[in-house]
Structures are given as structure tokens and as C-alpha cells.
Amino acid sequence: MDDITNNLLHEPVMVEEVLDYLCPHPGQIILDGTVGNGGHASKIMNGISPNGLLIGIDKDEEILQMAKQYLSKAGCPFKLYHADYSNVDEVLRQAGTDGVHGVLLDLGASSLQFNQSERGFSFAKEGPLDMRMDRSQADTARDLIQRLSEKELEELLNTYGEERWSRRIARAIRKEEKEAGITSTRQLAAIIERVIPRGKSKIHPATRVFQALRIAVNKELESLEVFLNKIHKHMLIGARIVIISFHSLEDRIVKNTFAERANQGIFKILTKKPITPGEVEIQRNIRCRSAKLRSAERI
DSSP states (O other): OHHHHHHHTSOOTTHHHHHHHHOOOTTOEEEETTOTTSHHHHHHHHHHTTTOEEEEEESOHHHHHHHHHHHTTSOSOEEEEESOGGGHHHHHHHHTOSOEEEEEEEOSOOHHHHHOGGGOOOTTSOOBSOOOSSTTSSOOHHHHHHHSOHHHHHHHHHHHHOOTTHHHHHHHHHHHHHHTOOOBHHHHHHHHHHHSOOTTOSSOTTHHHHHHHHHHHHTHHHHHHHHHHHGGGGEEEEEEEEEEESSHHHHHHHHHHHHHHHHTTSEEESOSSOBOOOHHHHHHOGGGGGOEEEEEEEO
């Protein structure tokens, strides 16, 4: 529990950049669609205090409870909802508002999820092949591996992981699953390590495979697309949206949607190129090295 408590106090990714682009002011209503442990939200609440409102959404009910405890010390009203951010319209209805002054999405899994071995997000820790952000949902990564054919698995790894060795890995996974069954994170990682040439890459061979499975299990890209098709309707004139993505598939969806909304005269793009973390922050938190921030304003 001490590790979890310490993680709650860690500075969120690109916090100053998020605040610069989101530009929170007292009395505003801000939506944090991936509130996580409350890192960004607490900083935003400092800007909208004392009479603003922070609306937080997260699929992970356990982390949401931690955020509730953490944010209760911030001295600003907030409402938290256990939901997928793609259901933003229903969440805002429950919150009693239809319009917000700012929106934040910090995509991907949180450090707390990676650090808890029983969640199965990390190949560096022995645990079950779970990877569900919302543990009330049915399918786990284990279920996917059991159910998918070799061809389907190859397509998943190629599409969601952009894995160049997807065919070789899919074949090895199906073989191991048929012969012995694959039940743990380290077992899966060992299979991948055996069949992929390590080369000079600093990235662990299992990184893209675990990313692909996590995205598929949680339907992350589908949720992002649905959210982006809705959110502009709930943004007041002058409202800003900030999205931090962690791989090219997410960033491409955000970039293309922002461009489409700009062409429609709905958004003004504030970031011509994505903002990335500085060297000091990367040294402090290696997981943020692939982060890209894009922002736009409702016009």
C-alpha cells in the first residue's frame, strides 16, 4: 500500500504543458476523461477553485477510489464516475451539465496498473494475463489468446502493436497455447523473447505485443474514436481540449480528428506539431518518453 500511496504523489506527465494549453480559470467546469489517480486533476482543481467543478471519468474503479481520497484534499468540488470516457454524454447528463470549459484525456495505462503484478499489464512482473482496465468486463488478454486464430492474432499484433514480427510471434503463441496453455505475463514474454531477434533496440521484444493485447482487451482505439465524435458538442465556445497519447495509432486518430474539426470551422488547432516531454522529465519518468500532447480550441 505504501507504493500505491507514493504513486499518488507522483507528478503527472507534462503537467505544466497541460495547464498551459488547458488554461483553467476559477469557476470553470473541466472534464478529465481519464482521471486515473488524480494527478492532473488535482493541478486543474487548483486553477478552477474555489467554485469550479472537476468531472472525472475512469474505467478502473479501484484507482477511481484512490483518486476520490486524493482529490478530497484539493478544496474544490468534483464528481467522479466509473465509466468509459466514450460514454461522455451520459456522464455529463448525470453530472447535471451539458457544456464544459475544458477537456483532458491522458491515454494509456497508468503507473499504478503497471506496478500491480496481479493486473497483468507488465511483462516485467509475473502475473495473470489480465490487462483489463475495468475488471468488471468479461474478456481478458488470456481469453483473447485462447480464442483468436493464428491469423487473427497476427492481424491484432500488426494493427495494434505495429509489430514487424507479428506472424512469427502469432505462430509461436498458438503453438505454446495448444501444447501447454499460456497463463502468465512472464510466460508470454519468454515466448516472444525466444522468437524475436533482440538486435540493438532498447525496447523489450514483448513491448509491442503487450501494447497490442492491452489495446484490444480495453477497446482503446474504438473508445477514443467514439469520444472524439461526441466531445465537440459538449465544449463551450473557447473551451480547450488537451489529449496526451502514447503511441502512433492514438496520435494519428487525434491529429486527423482535430484537422477534420478545424476544416469544419469547429476547432482551432493550438499545436501545429505535438508537444513532447523534455529531457529532464524523461529522465525522471522513462514511461513518458513516447508521450505526445495535442490541443485545440472550440470556436
